[in-house]
Amino acid sequence: MRDPRLAKLAELLVNYSNEVKPGDWSLIMGELVTLPLLRELYRAVLEAGAYPEIVLSDPESGLLRVQLGNDEQLNWVSPLQEMALDKADVLFRVLGTDNTRRLSSADPSKLSTMRAAARPMFENYIKRASTGDLRWVIARFPTEANAQEAEMSLMEYEDFVFQACMVDEEDPVAAWRQVQADQDKIVAWLEGKKKLVAKGPHLDLQMSIADRPFINCRGDDNMPDGEVFTSPVEGSVEGWIRFSYPSLEGGRKVEGAELIIKEGQVVEAKADKGEDYLLSQLDTDEGARRIGEFAIGTNYGIQRATGDALFDEKIGGSVHMAIGHGVPEAGGTNTSSIHWDMVTDMRDGGQIWVDDELLYENGKFAIL
């Protein structure tokens, strides 16, 4: 028998996150190893009266392209994928792999080339998402490789994932509606505010949030979810931040990353591990050194970092910042082919002040 939580997760993604309606062309994308969740999504989309289409990818073939591809081949973008992302009504992107380090020894400049080539497609996708033309969600299917990366057995990891998504609860949809209501209060309080200062043992930052709305992440685009974020005014970010948790990007681990930011631009960067990779990513393009996002994680069901941004950035009691692409819904104007979230713990003395009022202290909202 299938894990009942998997069916509940699929139903949550279809009926709550993406609100699939009859007639929606619904793309379901994932690697081979995620097939059990893709099938559950297929079933739930059918039950919603829409048109499911599974798009499977084989990561070993993807690696071959990086290893063997010439410049033209690396710069090539599949017209099939381009068309699908331009026309589909709904997109489910299921994460989950059979080797999280597959790309560790791949040439980072080739990866950057491929990412840059896909940028117009990515921008179109972001644009369609921001206008509501494309309803999308990213979710994770728990695999052995991801469990290993999280230093857990598969059974423990499944519990971790499903708990974070609240699909172990009787009524996951109701639980997520409650998250939405709580976060609405925070977003409303932040409306019209101008200056944000975040400080603590791991950071000392200030930025302008004037005319930048905070967005309520309530499980509509990410599952799990639980954060409020904005794109700070591009040139306004000043200060220093050290990220508490390792970040795994493109199969490479970056630990102890530290950034110094002046006039919205990363002017100095170092890391205990993976510094070369961090620096190469900062040089991806013009926008890669700018701050695309500042956010506060609110999912207290996630208590440990696992090296997976989808989960780590939601940790209740943490904040995160992304270098690279900004979010248009939040007023962000920065463009880049990267958007790299890095997370910092606030539970040991972190504070957030907004227009000289205390918003947040030691991982909890002071205004709630």
Add this chain to the structure above:
Amino acid sequence: MDPRVDRLAQILVEYSCEVGPGDHVAIYASHDAEPLVRALYRRILRAGGLPYAFQGYGVYFSYGGYDDIFFSEASDEQLKHVFRTDNMVLREFQAMIVIRSQTNTRLLSGVDAKRQQLRNQAYSELHKTYLARGAVRELKWVVTLFPNDAQAQEAEMDRQSYADFVYAACHADQAAAVASWQEVDRQQARLVDWLKGKKQVHVEGPTVDLRLSIDGRTFLNANGKVNMPDGEVYTGPVEDSVEGWIGFTYPAVRYGAEVEGVELTFERGRVVQAAASKNQEFLEKMLDTDEGSRRLGEFAVGTNHQIDRFTKNILFDEKLGGTIHLAIGSGYPETGSVNESAIHWDMICDMGPEGTITIDDELFYRGGQFLID
């Protein structure tokens, strides 16, 4: 089938375990290693042996691969139980092939160390029997690895590249694989012979200047009989003789913790100064384990030049051609070592193109090559 899989099986059966007619041979592997298990099964039958394939995660006592369930569910009584098949294999069998092939290398990260300790205690009698039978080759056991995704991920590689790495390290990419290991055995036997009766070792390199005595100690030839891959000669230095300084060029890995840039200074055999560029606290804690953990239990020279990179797996790393390694903690009695400790922690140092080992004033080794006749 990948021909290298069958060649690895051939090495393990014909060379490592020397399986003969009537030998009972246990194989421990996960389902990921199925291709190698099938090849072994065939090779063992052809050699006249009797193969027993057990599902397990490459521990001597196996839980059918359900180790995480065993440790989370077992009562104390169940934890203390010695399984009958383990008794049978370790007391009665002639050979045992353990294939590291976990589908998740971090399966037991969440297990309480106390529960594991309880388990180890319950098996301590059997463990002694296994060591004793192993020492006289009454039980010919060998540990190897199958390159599945989990192992590749641990090494931070994709599976194909990792498989190339593993099979090359085991010489399974060579047509005459068994002959190649026989040659390793001969070459290393020559070294061990030459080292007999020698007294003083002086290791010099870009990050090392160390003197130690091997007076009365025996070098052993790690020739692929109990580890595959293999390739090292090692001994236990005279406990109070080690003097000097070494900076290890690779991270020292233990219990998943990595200590980078370890530097040790020895006086009269004891570590008197220890520094690390990362995780120094852990290093110091380990050094303070007991009396023996500040002394060397092993001095070894890696000889496997087919291993060309560090992968955070001691089965491979300590054999890297062009490196030496030292272990703080317990020594091997077969070498004459009398150092006792609850730990045995190997740390590896690249000798570079100019690093030398001088023995009784004769130049023995330079830049990964042995210079004796």
